[in-house]
Amino acid sequence: MRVRFAPSPTGYLHIGNARTAVVNHITAKKSGADFIIRVEDTDKERSTVESEISILDDLRWLGIEWNEGPDKDKGHGPYRQSERDEIYREYTKRLLLTGHAFTCFCSNEQVEEDKKQAMTENRPFLDRCRNLTLTEQEELSFHGEYPVKFKVPVDETIEFDDKIKGHVVFNSSNIGGDFIIVRSDGGPVYNYIVSIDDALMEITHVIRGEDHLSNTPKQILIAKALGLPFPEYAHLPLILGSDKKKLSKRHGITSVDLYRQEGYLPEALMNYLGLLGWSTESGEEILEFDQLVSLFDISSIGKSAAVFDFQKLKWMNGSYIKKYSLSEITDMFIPYLDKAGLEIKSLSREKLENIISITRNSCEILSDIIKPAGIFLNEINIPDEEADKLLKEDYSRDIINTASGIIPVLNDETVLTGLIPGIKENTEHKGKKLFHPIRAMITGTLSGPDLDIAIPVIGYNNLKKRIDYCKQKYC
RNA sequence: GUCCCCGUCGUCUAGGGGUCUAGGACACCGGGUUUUCAUCUCGGCAGCAGGGGUUCGAAUCCCCUCGGGGAUGCCA
Numbered sequence: 001m002r003v004r005f006a007p008s009p010t011g012y013l014h015i016g017n018a019r020t021a022v023v024n025h026i027t028a029k030k031s032g033a034d035f036i037i038r039v040e041d042t043d044k045e046r047s048t049v050e051s052e053i054s055i056l057d058d059l060r061w062l063g064i065e066w067n068e069g070p071d072k073d074k075g076h077g078p079y080r081q082s083e084r085d086e087i088y089r090e091y092t093k094r095l096l097l098t099g100h101a102f103t104c105f106c107s108n109e110q111v112e113e114d115k116k117q118a119m120t121e122n123r124p125f126l127d128r129c130r131n132l133t134l135t136e137q138e139e140l141s142f143h144g145e146y147p148v149k150f151k152v153p154v155d156e157t158i159e160f161d162d163k164i165k166g167h168v169v170f171n172s173s174n175i176g177g178d179f180i181i182v183r184s185d186g187g188p189v190y191n192y193i194v195s196i197d198d199a200l201m202e203i204t205h206v207i208r209g210e211d212h213l214s215n216t217p218k219q220i221l222i223a224k225a226l227g228l229p230f231p232e233y234a235h236l237p238l239i240l241g242s243d244k245k246k247l248s249k250r251h252g253i254t255s256v257d258l259y260r261q262e263g264y265l266p267e268a269l270m271n272y273l274g275l276l277g278w279s280t281e282s283g284e285e286i287l288e289f290d291q292l293v294s295l296f297d298i299s300s301i302g303k304s305a306a307v308f309d310f311q312k313l314k315w316m317n318g319s320y321i322k323k324y325s326l327s328e329i330t331d332m333f334i335p336y337l338d339k340a341g342l343e344i345k346s347l348s349r350e351k352l353e354n355i356i357s358i359t360r361n362s363c364e365i366l367s368d369i370i371k372p373a374g375i376f377l378n379e380i381n382i383p384d385e386e387a388d389k390l391l392k393e394d395y396s397r398d399i400i401n402t403a404s405g406i407i408p409v410l411n412d413e414t415v416l417t418g419l420i421p422g423i424k425e426n427t428e429h430k431g432k433k434l435f436h437p438i439r440a441m442i443t444g445t446l447s448g449p450d451l452d453i454a455i456p457v458i459g460y461n462n463l464k465k466r467i468d469y470c471k472q473k474y475c
Numbered sequence: 476g477u478c479c480c481c482g483u484c485g486u487c488u489a490g491g492g493g494u495c496u497a498g499g500a501c502a503c504c505g506g507g508u509u510u511u512c513a514u515c516u517c518g519g520c521a522g523c524a525g526g527g528g529u530u531c532g533a534a535u536c537c538c539c540u541c542g543g544g545g546a547u548g549c550c551a
Contacts, residue, residue, distance in 0.1 A: 008551050043550060104548085111548060119476060125547090147549055165480065174478040176547035183549045190551045214479050214546035237481075237544095244543060272487095279488050283499045302488075304481050305544065312487065312501040322514085361514045372513090420510095436511055447512035 001033035001204050005059075005066075006194070008040040009051035012255040013058040015273070015308065016209065016239045016247055022273040023236060023301075024207050025064045029293045036201055037069030039080040040194075042187055047082070058256040062266045063289065068201075076201045081193060088188045091196055091226055092148060092181070096134070100225040101181060103137045104129040104149045115177065124154065125177030148182035150192070150222060158217040163205075163234035164301050170217040179218060195219045199228035207234045207298070210305070234298055237277060238305045252310050263336055263366025268317040276308075277301040286319055318364035330356045333369045340370040342377040354457060358449040372448055376457050380469050381444030390446065391474050395429055396437035402426045403441065404471040412460040419455065419463070441470045 005021045007013065013021075028035040037056070041047035052070070059066075068074040078084055095101035104127055106114070111127070118125035130151050132140070140146075156172040181192035198206060198219075213235045223230040241251030253259060259269055267289065274292045275285060278301045287295065321329060330353050337344050344352055359372035375381060383391055390396055406422040407415075424434055439451060442463055448454060455463065 006551085010551080040551065046550080106548095108548080115548085122477080127548095149548080162480095168479070170479070174547085176478085179547085180549050185549085187549090189549070194551090210480070211545055212551085215551090217479090218546095235480085240544085242486080246544075276487075279499080281489090283489075285487090285500060302481095306488090307486055309486050309501065315501055318514095359513095362512080431510055434510075439511065445512090449513085450509070451511090 001028075001031050002036060002202055003028050003033050003205050003207060004036040004038055004198070004201065004203050005064075006038040006040045006197075006208075007052075007055050008043060008046075009048060009055060010043060010046040011051055012257050013055045014247075015254050015256060015259075018058070018062060018256050018269070019239060019273045019276060020207065020209055020236060021059055021064055022062070022270055023298065026274055026293055026296050027205070027207060027298055030296055033205070034067040035065070036076070036203065037066045037079060038197060038201065039070055039082075040190065041080055041082045042190060042193065044082075044187065052080075054257060058260070061260055062256065063270055081188075081197065084193070084197070085188075087200070088182075088193050088196060092188070095150070095181075095225060096137075096148065098225070099151065101148050101150050102127075102130055102132060102178075103141055103146050104178070104180075105132075105140050105146050118177070124173040126154075127151075127178040130178055145184045145186065147180045147184045149178040150181045150218070150225070152178050152218075152221065156221075158220050160216065160220065160233060162213070163207075163232060163299050164237070165210075165213065165235050165303060168213070168216075170214075172217070172221065175218060175221075181222070191215050191218050192222060195222040195228065195230065196226070198231055199223060199226075203231050205234065206231045207236065210235045210238050234301075236301065237303060239276070240305050240307045242307060244305075244307065247308050251308070263368070264313070264317050265320045265332075265366075268313070268320040271320075272313045272316050276306050286316065314364045321360060321363055321366070326353050326357055326360075329360055332366055333360075333373075336366050336369055337373055337377070340374070342370070342374060344377065347377075351457075358453050358457070362447070371445070375443045375445070375448050375454065379462055380466055383440060383444045383470075384446075386446050387440035387444055390437060390440045391470060393437070395427075395433055396440070397475050398427055399423055399429065399434070399437045400441055400467065400470045400475055403438070403467045404475075407464050407467050410460065415460045415463060416452065416455050420451065442466050 003024045005024045007017060025035060027033065039052055041052070056069070056071070066072065068076060068079065070079045073079065092101065106127070106129060114128060115125050127149060130149070152175050153172050157169065158172060159167065159169040162168050179191065180189055182188050216233060220230050239247045241247045243251075247254055253262070256269070260266075270289060271287055271292065274296065275287065279285070280287070280295050324332070333356055334344065355373055355376045356369070359369060362372050363369050391400070402423050403419065406419060406426070410418045420438060423438065424430060427434070435451065436446065439448065440446060442458065443454065
């Protein structure tokens, strides 16, 4: 068994494509199949090497490995379609010679008109060039470059058993007429060479997005005309945005790279993407990769499109963050702390882990660490909007004044037992009205770890600075 | 227009004629823990697109409608 993932390098790795890659990867692991990467860079205008590099990089980050690809030739290469031109040329010649393809000399307008005509008469569109003889074609081709089209057989039934969609039946008359396989600039087209490459690379199972479902009959027809085998198919339902339209940038982050940057864990993304469209018998959703592989069954994937739930992904990511050991997760947080400009180099590992241990629970993604960690790492935390509002209240000012009075007589040892009880004793406040302003005053925000835990970690000196700051600003 | 695919809580899904007064998860709401928030924990809200059949019985089978998606000449 051999499966493949065939990205076209025209941009970043989209989350929808990543899902396809993930399903291929899981399937390969499950059945011990080879996983091939083929770069479909036939769109010369939009394909870039940078894009190819970043896509492969994102796949690696996700934890996807391949046995063959542009960087690993195992005898089925080249793995970039742009490097396989000679192969395609041979097959095109063969199709032309056997009468399965022809050169079309019609103008755009002509074709458009003929199609419209066929449509209104409710009959299949037949290209007016499809019956030109080879010599007629050769004579005409002196006038310039023209596209080559595949001669779609009339009224032929094409059917296949899709692993996900089930039995699918098409009639060749509904394909939309003879279609272009080689552009007028000589470049072969996706629907054409995908059949050749899948056959030559001995792909046995094509797992791809549902948007290719209605392309499948064309590809089968081509394989048949060429006498090539064609694979089994599994068409994955599409991933939609919250408005049920195809997932795009306006719905949120769609680039795998950005998920990485924001601090999503590859295991979580893999888990979420792998679980999309099906579920386990037990209902368990947090699945390690090994579980994913052993429990996965491609035919159990649902047939309908799924809305991408950013919130659920976050939740899932958060639960992965909680699963790691303190030491492991600390290492993962460090780059985000660094990037935010927080001073951690001078910190002992013990102190850093201490801070992480009391802040990690509020993190769903790695970059979430910045705010809570800042409570400990900054000298002063400028109160955010909510904290600012609260601190302007009279009772808050009362607390700031009181704190300011007490703090000079305290020190690192006594601050924990002295500060809050002291404020409580010297003011009328208790409960929420006591703790809320204190929290706002010393952390600059309304949420965070327990104050009793936070205070010793912040330390006497910074506490004093923060109280002084609030005294100046609010009293 | 034509052809193909799809339609269970807001979202992801379980369920394939009776065990469904439709189960789980995310989100949301409420209780408990935490002297706030978060974590954790307990509970609640909420759905079979609509209409016809078939059947003793339909979320489950059939048909129609509606809705969404895809393909239909130089994207993949």
